[in-house]
Amino acid sequence: MKTFKLKKLEILESVEEDIIQHEIPLLDGLVINREDDLNRWVIEAYLDHTYQTFFEGLQENKDQIMIQVKITKESNAPATFITSIIGINLIGEHINVLFMGTIVDRQKGIIKDMLQELVEEGYQGESLINKFKELI
Template identity: 55%
Template sequence: MKTFKLISLDVLEDTSNELLTRTIPLLDGLIIDREDEKSQWVLECLLDKKYFKYFSKIKEKNDAIMLQAKITKEANKPATFMTSIIEINDIEDHINVLFLGKIIDLKKGQIEKTLKSLIEEGYQGDQLLDKFKDSV
């Protein structure tokens, strides 16, 4: 296992075919690459207690939650994870939220979406390739 400092955390909320970003201020956090056969990561976040209801509702529904996290340095690009909440702990004036999930590649998803759209528009062969290059 490898452990890294979690620098920032955003929740990506899907509303009306649009992803909205909710920044969650971290008091402290770690991210652990479990290096297991399922390629799972654990994100551990120490947060203000005011987020207890927000994350409890998500956990009760057993909903998947998409997160973006910056690891090690603020200058790093955020990594995107599809997670579930495995535990919420009450710690005096704070809460500790544990997420378990997999890293996902949003860029790959966007590329696939663009390509599918161009194919649906009727582009094929070299014309498809040229139009795709212009779109990406």
């Protein structure tokens, strides 16, 4: 297992056609790559207790929660996870929220979308390869 410092947490909520980002102020947190067969990660966010009702509502109403986190440094690119809340614990005046989920490989998604678009534009064979190389 590998453990990283959680620097930023956003809950991504789909409302009709829009995605609303809820930035959650952290007191502390960890991101743990379990390195198991299912590629699961555990994200622990240590927060002010005023967020308890918000997260309990998410836990009750949503099977899967998309979150975006920054790991180790604020300057790092965000990582996106599809998660479930596996625990909410009151710790004095604070809470910790435990998520378990899998990371979304955004690079693969971007490349897949780009290739799909090129194929739809009629590129194929050598011209597809050349145009793809040009774009990346």
